[in-house]
Amino acid sequence: MATTTAAIRGQAAETVVRPSRSLWSNAWYKLRHDRLTIVAFVVIVLLAGLAAGADVLASQVFNYTFEKQDLLRTYQKPTLQPLAFLFGTDEIGRSQVVRLLYGGRISLTVGFVAAFVNLTVGVGLGLAAGYFRGVIDDIYTWFVTTLQSIPTLFLLLIIAAIWTPGPATLTVVIGLLFWTGISLFVRGQTFSLREREFVIAARTIGARDARIMFRHILPNVLPLIFILAAIDIGGIILVESALSYLGLGITPPTPSWGNMLTNATAYFVRAPWLVIPPGAMIFVTVLCLYLIGDGLRDALDPRIRETK
Amino acid sequence: MRTFILRRLLYAIPTLIGISIITFAIVRLSPGDPIRFFTFGVQDITAADIERLRAAYGLDKPIPLQYVDWVGRILRLDFGRSLIYNKDAGQLILELLPNTLQLAITSLVLQLVIGVPLGVVAALKRGTWTDGAIRVFGVAGHAVPAFWLGLMLILFFAVQLRWLPSQGMLTVGADVWDLPDRLKHILLPAFVLSLTGIATYSRILRTETLDVLGQDYVRTAHAKGLRERTVLFVHALRNALIPMVTALGGILAVLVGGALVIEQVFSWPGLGRFTFQAAIAKDYPVIQAGTMIASVLLVASYILRDIAYAVVDPRITVK
Numbered sequence: 001m002a003t004t005t006a007a008i009r010g011q012a013a014e015t016v017v018r019p020s021r022s023l024w025s026n027a028w029y030k031l032r033h034d035r036l037t038i039v040a041f042v043v044i045v046l047l048a049g050l051a052a053g054a055d056v057l058a059s060q061v062f063n064y065t066f067e068k069q070d071l072l073r074t075y076q077k078p079t080l081q082p083l084a085f086l087f088g089t090d091e092i093g094r095s096q097v098v099r100l101l102y103g104g105r106i107s108l109t110v111g112f113v114a115a116f117v118n119l120t121v122g123v124g125l126g127l128a129a130g131y132f133r134g135v136i137d138d139i140y141t142w143f144v145t146t147l148q149s150i151p152t153l154f155l156l157l158i159i160a161a162i163w164t165p166g167p168a169t170l171t172v173v174i175g176l177l178f179w180t181g182i183s184l185f186v187r188g189q190t191f192s193l194r195e196r197e198f199v200i201a202a203r204t205i206g207a208r209d210a211r212i213m214f215r216h217i218l219p220n221v222l223p224l225i226f227i228l229a230a231i232d233i234g235g236i237i238l239v240e241s242a243l244s245y246l247g248l249g250i251t252p253p254t255p256s257w258g259n260m261l262t263n264a265t266a267y268f269v270r271a272p273w274l275v276i277p278p279g280a281m282i283f284v285t286v287l288c289l290y291l292i293g294d295g296l297r298d299a300l301d302p303r304i305r306e307t308k
Numbered sequence: 309m310r311t312f313i314l315r316r317l318l319y320a321i322p323t324l325i326g327i328s329i330i331t332f333a334i335v336r337l338s339p340g341d342p343i344r345f346f347t348f349g350v351q352d353i354t355a356a357d358i359e360r361l362r363a364a365y366g367l368d369k370p371i372p373l374q375y376v377d378w379v380g381r382i383l384r385l386d387f388g389r390s391l392i393y394n395k396d397a398g399q400l401i402l403e404l405l406p407n408t409l410q411l412a413i414t415s416l417v418l419q420l421v422i423g424v425p426l427g428v429v430a431a432l433k434r435g436t437w438t439d440g441a442i443r444v445f446g447v448a449g450h451a452v453p454a455f456w457l458g459l460m461l462i463l464f465f466a467v468q469l470r471w472l473p474s475q476g477m478l479t480v481g482a483d484v485w486d487l488p489d490r491l492k493h494i495l496l497p498a499f500v501l502s503l504t505g506i507a508t509y510s511r512i513l514r515t516e517t518l519d520v521l522g523q524d525y526v527r528t529a530h531a532k533g534l535r536e537r538t539v540l541f542v543h544a545l546r547n548a549l550i551p552m553v554t555a556l557g558g559i560l561a562v563l564v565g566g567a568l569v570i571e572q573v574f575s576w577p578g579l580g581r582f583t584f585q586a587a588i589a590k591d592y593p594v595i596q597a598g599t600m601i602a603s604v605l606l607v608a609s610y611i612l613r614d615i616a617y618a619v620v621d622p623r624i625t626v627k
Contacts, residue, residue, distance in 0.1 A: 151602050154583060
């Protein structure tokens with residue numbers, strides 16, 4: 001009897017000895033065992049690699065630039081000979097596969113850069129509003145509510161139509177319009193975090209506002225920002241593609257997955273194979289980003305961590 | 309309840325002021341001169357003519373004054389005359405409003421009718437392949453580019469199978485009250501527009517139903533010997549529906565904003581498509597009218613959502 005109790009005690013002691021895991025190492029452990037998220041991540045890395053290597057692939061493998069036209073071979077069906085016609089050609093004989101590669105470069109760049117812009121703006125303003133409260137928060141709330149009450153696509157479209165911005169400006173504009181959701185979230189978190197003991201402790205030893213916001217509160221919001229960022233990039237890619245499809249985002253001759261579909265109605269009868277790939281690329285990219293977001297949530301959200 | 313509604317209505321005023329400033333600013337601060345744009349290529353126009361046109365449209369005053377003038381006019385629903393159609397811009401947009409509403413409301417109904425059962429079924433069959441399929445659909449529904457899905461559906465149902473029309477609201481020459489014809493036209497665009505909402509609702513309902521089914525009062529209901537169906541529909545679902553009302557905000561924004569793209573894909577004569585065409589043609593009064601009316605629509609639906617929320621969840625009004 002005594003030995004069994006000792007054995008049980010021993011076991012209990014052993015489990016306590018196990019090194020404690022931090023949030024991040026625990027999340028990493030969970031992510032490594034989440035096959036779906038890993039697959040999604042690999043696909044995104046693969047797409048990014050293809051986009052980054054578009055120049056090399058176009059010149060070495062396909063021997064075709066993205067703006068090269070061949071008016072004698074328009075609406076070619078997909079074929080292996082030559083390799084550049086792998087996904088066929090469009091109405092002016094451009095190689096669909098090469099244009100898809102370059103389109104991916106544009107879509108991914110716009111997605112990541114615009115997400116970076118809106119995270120910077122959204123997190124910064126959300127932290128400030130949640131931390132300082134009062135008048136700053138009132139002005140912030142008024143501005144966010146206003147921005148959310150104008151259908152964002154209307155706003156974006158009008159800006160795009162009137163100013164006809166280049167790809168770089170457009171990316172920044174998208175970033176500056178889509179930060180409200182993330183920001184409100186950060187604000188809410190900051191509201192409750194600023195009342196916690198560790199913040200009061202930091203204040204009593206004389207830490208400045210900026211230090212409390214960025215060194216004490218921000219790290220606690222960071223896991224959720226990661227989750228939202230993945231979903232955010234996906235959403236931006238969707239918006240960019242819709243805008244480009246309407247002829248107002250990325251404009252030809254620069255190919256983007258969206259603007260490759262601008263003339264889709266003309267392809268319906270003659271070349272249905274031109275309609276499927278660009279949209280499928282957007283779909284797969286955004287789907288993977290959303291799956292990564294879901295995976296990160298499972299790994300990082302403490303509430304889910306406990307129950308699962 | 310009445311004070312709640314009143315206060316909620318008052319809250320909308322600063323928002324509307326904000327919207328009007330942005331709408332006005334975007335158009336007035338735009339580069340290029342609309343008068344020069346529209347007189348471009350006119351041979352015998354003189355500088356005096358241009359000045360007179362500018363004065364006629366009120367474009368010669370300082371910008372803040374122009375704003376005050378403009379707000380005064382839009383309060384009387386006077387957005388000015390379209391530079392292209394030479395008709396009242398507000399009138400042009402308001403005539404198209406019912407078409408957009410028709411599309412948005414049909415989509416909303418589709419979302420509820422399809423999304424809610426999907427979520428409940430997924431929760432009841434937790435862990436089975438049905439649940440898995442519905443969850444995959446819940447993510448995929450958000451990830452698919454709506455305009456592309458629209459194009460694919462047109463390609464399949466209109467071009468290949470020839471079952472459904474690809475564009476417009478009515479067959480040309482058909483009777484206005486030809487309901488089957490209208491139904492055929494609205495089916496594809498409404499479905500595409502409703503997809504995000506279906507995905508959202510199915511996800512929320514799955515989580516909520518699972519949550520509610522694990523609560524004590526549901527166990528009590530079971531223990532009383534109530535039928536499975538009664539427990540589910542009378543006891544569990546009522547509470548599971550509350551978070552849906554919250555999600556309505558995002559969904560409404562998608563319905564109004566997303567309608568623009570879908571209207572363009574399916575050539576649906578709605579206010580989104582019209583505003584889009586006006587933006588390309590730089591028809592400023594119509595751009596402003598379209599944006600303002602779409603935004604007011606959104607603000608109004610947010611108010612309705614909040615009231616619905618207070619009705620569904622009485623704890624809200626106490627605050």
